[in-house]
Amino acid sequence: MRKNKLGRTGLEVTELCFGALPFGPLQKGLSPEVCAEVVEGALRRGINFIDTAQMYGTYEPIRTAMKRTGIRPIIASKSTASDYDGMQRAIDEALLQLDIDCIDIFHLHAARADNTVFEKRAGALRCLEDNKKSGKIRAIGISTHSVLTVEATAQVPAIEVVFPILNITGTGILHGSREDMEKAIAACNEKGKGIYLMKALAGGSLIGRFDEAMSYARSIPGVASIAVGMVSLDEVAFNLGYFSGEQDKGSVMPIPEQSKKQFIVVKTLCSNCGVCRPVCPNEAILEKEGLSLIQEDKCLTCGYCVSACPMFAIRMV
Numbered sequence: 001m002r003k004n005k006l007g008r009t010g011l012e013v014t015e016l017c018f019g020a021l022p023f024g025p026l027q028k029g030l031s032p033e034v035c036a037e038v039v040e041g042a043l044r045r046g047i048n049f050i051d052t053a054q055m056y057g058t059y060e061p062i063r064t065a066m067k068r069t070g071i072r073p074i075i076a077s078k079s080t081a082s083d084y085d086g087m088q089r090a091i092d093e094a095l096l097q098l099d100i101d102c103i104d105i106f107h108l109h110a111a112r113a114d115n116t117v118f119e120k121r122a123g124a125l126r127c128l129e130d131n132k133k134s135g136k137i138r139a140i141g142i143s144t145h146s147v148l149t150v151e152a153t154a155q156v157p158a159i160e161v162v163f164p165i166l167n168i169t170g171t172g173i174l175h176g177s178r179e180d181m182e183k184a185i186a187a188c189n190e191k192g193k194g195i196y197l198m199k200a201l202a203g204g205s206l207i208g209r210f211d212e213a214m215s216y217a218r219s220i221p222g223v224a225s226i227a228v229g230m231v232s233l234d235e236v237a238f239n240l241g242y243f244s245g246e247q248d249k250g251s252v253m254p255i256p257e258q259s260k261k262q263f264i265v266v267k268t269l270c271s272n273c274g275v276c277r278p279v280c281p282n283e284a285i286l287e288k289e290g291l292s293l294i295q296e297d298k299c300l301t302c303g304y305c306v307s308a309c310p311m312f313a314i315r316m317v
Contacts, residue, residue, distance in 0.1 A: 001046055001244045004224035007194025009139040009160050011074055011104060013049040013225045015218070016243040017196055018042045018073075018236075020052040020062060022229035026303030030231065035061035036068070041233045043071045045240055051163070051196075051227045053078040053109055053143075054090045055304070059097035066098075075100070076163070078107035078143050084123040091131050105161050106131070107141040111281035111304070114175060115152035117142070129158055139194070145281045147176030150184035154191050161194040163227075165281075168209070168216040171202035172282045172300050182220065189222030196225035203300035214242065263299060263306070265292050269313035276305040276314060 003012045023030045023038060030038075039050070039061055050073050052058050066072060075098065079090030094103050106128055110117045118125060128140045141161030142153055153159050164185060170178030185195055200217035201207060217226050230236050240246075265276075270291045277285045277292065284298035285305060294305070294314075306314045 001240065003048070005194075006139075006196070006224045007160060008192045009105075009194050011139065011194070013074055013196070014047050014243075015225055016047055016239055017049040017051050017076075017225040017227040018047050019198070019227040019229035020050055020058040021056050021302065023061075023231040024056045024058040026056060026306050027229075027301070028231050032060045032064065036064035038230060038233060038236060039065035040068050042230065042236045042240075043069045043073060045236065047073070047236075047240070049074045049076070049196075049225055051076045051198075053107075054093060055080065055109070059094065063098050072100075074104045076105035076107065076141065076161070077103055078109035078141075078163075079124075080109045081124050082121045084127040087124040087127040088131070091127070091136060095136060102136055102138060104138045105141050106137045106139075107143040107161070107163060108159075109143050110149060111143065111145045111302075112174065112278075113144065113149055114146055115148040117144075117149055118152065118156055125158060141194075143198070145172055146174045147180045147184050149175075150181065150188060153193070154184070154187040159193065161196070162188045163196055163198055165199045166197050166217065166220065167200050167202045167206060168213050169202055169206065171205065172199055174281070185220060185222065194224055195222050196227060197223055198227050199300060200226050200228070203302065210242075262296060263294050263301060263303065263314055265294055266313045267291055271310075271313075273310065275310060276308050279304050279308045 001014050003014050006013050022028055023035045043065055077094045079087055081087040081090050108121055131137045139160040140158055141163055142159050143163040145165045150164050153162055165172045166181050173181050197217055201213055206213040228239050272290050282298050282300050284295045285292050
């Protein structure tokens with residue numbers, strides 16, 4: 001599988017990035033052992049790039065897979081921390097739990113934030129810059145669903161990597177259209193920033209249009225890699241075959257039993273505290289009849305609401 005330079009970071013990443021969100025506690029909730037086997041299979045078959053996050057709870061299986069294989073992949077993590085101390089704790093947690101001395105990319109995790117994010121999280125960004133100077137981080141990034149944020153990032157020298165949402169239907173994009181996001185990405189590309197994409201399959205809703213969706217994502221100039229969530233060795237093999245060109249594109253088919261995901265609110269547990277609503281990156285949760293309701297047609301199945309709910313009322317079925 002081909003590798004691409006990630007902007008001016010000096011990192012070369014495989015075009016297929018292993019997305020470590022879906023098998024963790026926010027979605028499938030697979031055991032650490034099963035998760036480690038999936039990551040191990042991905043590493044042994046050549047994927048050299050893993051995307052995770054503080055909130056995903058998936059550091060343990062990544063660490064286990066690295067120890068078993070002796071392979072040290074490029075790792076990107078992220079934190080929603082807004083101040084200096086919170087971001088420092090997030091960085092230290094990642095280094096400790098992954099058992100590494102330096103993490104390759106650390107993002108401001110800012111799915112719903114707009115172009116004021118760099119002002120509102122100035123302390124967190126300063127922390128990332130200090131940790132880069134001290135050698136604990138190789139590159140600083142931002143993870144976002146917002147066109148406004150990507151546009152603003154082009155003018156922020158400290159941000160070297162951009163991890164935006166983009167898919168052929170424009171699903172999940174905030175503060176603009178698919179075309180707006182393409183232009184914002186192009187502006188970042190012109191500034192030499194590394195770019196890799198999230199949710200090219202729109203949270204699984206484009207599985208039935210896999211080749212069309214991936215062909216679109218791969219056609220975007222400057223995109224070095226595409227993060228795809230994988231929860232089984234079959235999915236690893238399926239995606240590797242596609243990205244390596246080893247399968248006839250006409251025969252590429254989804255694996256529906258692995259891909260189906262739906263989140264619901266258990267009515268008897270919901271207290272209507274509203275905590276879940278502002279954390280949803282696609283504004284898919286609304287209040288109805290005194291309870292939170294997830295709109296399935298807008299849900300990106302990211303699972304961020306699961307960790308936010310104090311009543312454990314949101315479940316994946």
